[in-house]
Amino acid sequence: RSPRHSADMARQASVREEVAAALRAKDAGRLLPLCRQLDANFAVNINQLNQSIAHHVTYLSDGLRCFEALIKKLGPDCLTCTNERGNTPVHLAALCRDVSWMELIHRSLGSDCFHQPGRFQRTAIHFAAVNEATNSCLKWLVNECGTDCLSVRDQDGDTPVHLAAWKQGADSMQFFKSVLGSDCFHQPGYLQRTAIHCAAENEATNSCLKWLVNECGTDCLSVRDQQENTPVHLAAWKQGADSMQFFKSVLGSDCFHQPGLLQQTAIHWAALNGTNSCLKWLVNECGTDCLSVRDQDGDTPVHLAAWKQGADSMQFFKSVLGSDCFHQPGYLQRTAIHQAAINEKTNSCLKWLVNECGTDCLSVRDQEGDTPVHLAAWKQGADSMQFFKSVLGSDCFHQPGYLQRTAIHWAAMNEKTNSCLKWLISELGPACLLEKDSNGATPAHLAAQHHDLDSLRLIADSLGLAPFDLLDSGGESVADYTERNSQHGARIREWIAEQRRQQPDGEERRLGQAMSGLQLQSEETPSASARPSLDPAFSSxxxxxxxxxxxxxxxxxxxxxxxxxxxxxxxxxxxxxxxxxxxxxxxxxxxxxxxxxxxxxxxxxxxxxxxxxxxxxxxxxxxxxxxxxxLISGHSLSELMQLQRRPFDEAAVRDFSKQICTALNFLHSRSPVTLHRDIKCSNIMLTNEGLIKLIDFGLAKEVFATMRSTKTECGTTYFKAPELYNEDGRIVYSPKSDVWAFGCSVFEMLEMQPPNWQLEWYRIPLRIQRHDMPQLPAGTSALLRDFYGRCVKREPRRRAATAELLEHEFLQ
Missing domain, CATH: 3.30.200.20 (Phosphorylase Kinase; domain 1)
Structure with a gap:
């Protein structure tokens, strides 16, 4: 390269550094002359957002001149690049800025750019509808692009009308009426919610909600969304007491007692609200009996407020109910103290409740064997651990709970903060990192799955690399657990490999053994008698x-x-x-x-x-x-039904179900949890000796997802749980989705077809999200009907776990 070329590169590198510094400082005056020197619209990482300079400039309230300078220097194409989320600078300008930015973009690119979809398939008009600072962009875009742009739906099914009702004020609603008429407010969008539902979720103002009710009539407040919630429920969740007063004035107080999702009333929803003004108003209006009403999961508003609100709500409950309400069990037999321990916003509830109810409440175990100490280690910070020590001493941190996990294990699964883990290591000593749960996993294993590199460095600083040599009961190391850590796993694995390359032979292992007092030896390796009969080490x-x-x-x-x-x-x-x-x-x-x-x-x-x-x-x-x-000698359950040309009788279903549940429970109890992901009769083999074998495990799904084909969806769709059809298109399997598929397989064993088999496969998602699953055939016992019903509950948290199913009377 010539000296001149090298000088130019050095100059550009210097300019880039100065641009990044100006953007971090939000200094438009300093940025403007730099924009005039740029040769490219390069990417800059600011506040963990890696996107082009043009994207970043849209966040500057006084950045219009910088934006214009970039267009002049780099050309209008700098406005068409997308960031990691699929948005262009045009989308972000519609979201954050005013009409002057839209006019500049229009002069540079014309109108077509406003129709280009970005994240969630939203156009600039959608983004302008969620601009909380001004609706000037929205009005300008509608006048420029025509009113048809207000009927375009995003990925979730929402139009700009829905989004503006959610994020803007009554003036936008008046504008929509003037250009579209009032019918647009009744059109369903995401979760079948109308603009009135969306206005009820508007946390900034209830002016939209009031305007819409006055415009559309009070009947609009009785319309239920796909989850059975009315605008009354949603406003209790997201708005304040003024909205409740308004509802009373137009509907009366009965509306507050109507059940919605999970049989929760407006009082339950108010208990989930970040502020307690609704809750207090509703209790004063409806009477204290409303606080004893249980939702579908068994929780009262007391449980929910302990989970989502602060100590002031607990003080209020005491004043109207007394302290006994805090000891009542709800979901998973958890009391208000357990719920306060998983309150991620504040530990003020937890501290207040312990001071009010006494420290014995911290020893009460929920249905899974966990105390509030375990749960707070999982969801809160070091301050809660310090509090427990002050009232209980340090022994509480060693008490086992679910899967024999102690507070240290739970702190290693705390994805919000590693402050608990750091505090516990400091308090209990590094040997606590080698305690094993019932699956043989240590806190080091769990931290590798749930935390970032900082926690792994902490573990290595405490014990060297010795904990990384430990294997769980399934033969998996700490490095294996990082495979489940999608966000940080790759970086952690690279770091572990680098540390091992730098490690003096044997030194770190001996150091770890000396500190922990544990031997890293044959107990971690399967004995010769336990070796598999099949040898996987074949080469041809x-x-x-x-x-x-x-x-x-x-x-x-x-x-x-x-x-x-x-x-x-x-x-x-x-x-x-x-x-x-x-x-x-x-x-x-x-x-x-x-x-x-x-x-x-x-x-x-x-x-x-x-x-x-x-x-x-x-x-x-x-x-x-x-x-x-x-190689399994036998047939799948699907093949057997075809060969005998009839379904299985109830005795056979009982036998098969017990074996299937036993296998699934084994998988779901592992750490990390192992999922099957494709339970159906064609993937369940029966050996010639009458032994059930689960096969396939949803393998090749990742590979096949890259192919240009949808044919494989046709069969599996009938067995997929409702939550797998989520709004953002991601499929996140869980133990409960395996249970749903198992329930569908029980149906298949009795009918030779999966549930809803008579429908075309692409109609299944909407069917199962809106309707109950079909009943088992006539003549089926009540026990089997109940067993099946527990498997196919629409809400995952209501669906039975495999451990519960194994205890069900049908399998006894």
Missing amino acids: WHFLLDGDGNKQLLGVGGFGKVYKAFTDKRQTVAVKIVRLEGASSARLVDEAIEKENAEISVLKAIRHPNIVQFLKSERIKKGKLCIFTE
Whole structure:
């Protein structure tokens, strides 16, 4: 490179540093001359937002001249780049700034840019509707783009009318009426909510709500959204006492007693409100009996306020109910003290309740065996731990709860802060990091899954790398647990590897053993007698052929075909072949396969009589992924029903269900939790000896998601839980989604078809979100109907866990 070129690069690097400094300081005057020197609209990371300079400038209230300078220097294309969230500077200007910015953008790009979708498929008009500073952008855009732009729906189904009702004032509603008429206020959007529902969630003002009720009539307050809530419930949750007074004036007091989602009344919703003005007003209006009403989960407003509000609400409850209300059990047999311990906003409730009720309340265990000490370690900070020490002493931190986890384990799962973990290590000594729960996991394992690198450094500073050598009951190390840490896992793994490279041989291990008094030896390694009968370390294999010379096909599924194979270890195994053709991106396929291999590394460690043994996976030529498992002699439950041309009787369903629940409970009790993700009769094998085996485990879902195909959704959709069809498109599986699929499989065993089989697959999501699941066939026992019903509750928190199902009378 020439000296002149090097000088230019150095000058640009200096300009970039100055631009970043000016943006951090929000100094538009300092930024303006720098914008005139830029050669590119480069990305800058400000407050953890990595986006272009043009994006950042939209956050400056006096940044219009800088914005104009960028357009002149770099061209209008600088306004069309997207940030990590898919938004352009045009979207952000509509969100944050006034009409003068819209006019500048229009002169530079024309009107088309205002129709381009960004995050959540929202256009600039949608963003202008959530501009809390002014509605001038919204009005200008409607006049420029035409009123049709107000009918465009975002990804959630909301129009700018819904969004403005949520974030702006009555003036915007008056404007909509003038250009669209009043019908637009009744159109349903997200969760079937109208503009009136959205106005009830407007935390800044209730002027929209009042205007809309006066315009549309009081009947609009009785309209229920998809979750059965009316605007009365939502306003009790998000607004103040003035809205309640307004409702009383137009509807009377009865509206406050109407149940909504989870059978919660307006009083329950007011107990979830960040301020308690609604709650106090409603109790004074409706009487104290309303505080004893339980929702569907068994919680009263007292429990909910302990979870979401402060000590002032507790003082109010005492004044109207006395202190006994704080000891009443609710969801999971938790009292108000337990709920106050998971209050992430403040620990003032918890401290007040302990001072009021006495320290014995901190020893009360919930249904899962946890005390408020465990729960506060999970959800609060070091100040709560210091408080517990002052009233109980340090022994309370060693008491085991759910899965034999102590407060140290729970602090290691606290995703809000690691201050509890730091405090507990300082208080109890570093050896507490080596205490094991019932799954053999230490706090070091759990911190690797839930925390950032700072906590892992803390552990290494306390004990060296010794804790990272410990294995849980499934043979997984701390590094293995980082695979479940999507946000920080990769960085933690890199750091652990780097530390190991720098570690003197044997020194750190001996240091950790000396400090902990524990031996890192054969108890962490499976004994010879426990070794699997199948050896996964084979290096070559071949398909087994039938009499016609064709590969022996065992089955065909949405993600591939399964064949018999023979390995160089002289073992017959099953191999699933997943074709990788049609991928939208080779990089995405590589990432998906990496995830699959990580999952299989977890599954390889599982040993359970009702779970297929996984061996290995490998990618072969011709674009194929191979997944190897033990070969099962038998048939799937789906095949058996087809072969006998009839469903199973109740005795068979009982036997199969007990084995399936036992396997799922084993998986869900592991740490980290292991999920199946694809329970259905075609993935449940019955061996020739009558033993149930779960197969498939939703493997290849990550890979197949990268293909240009939706055909695999058709079958599995009938077994997917309602919560898997969420608004942002992400699919987040949980133990409760496995339970739902199991319930659907129980239905399938009795009907030979999944629930709602008569509907086309793409209609299923809306069906299960709005309607109860179909009943089992006539003649089914009451116990089995109840068992099935507990599996397919629409709300995950109401759905039974596998441990509960195993105790159900139907399986006894």
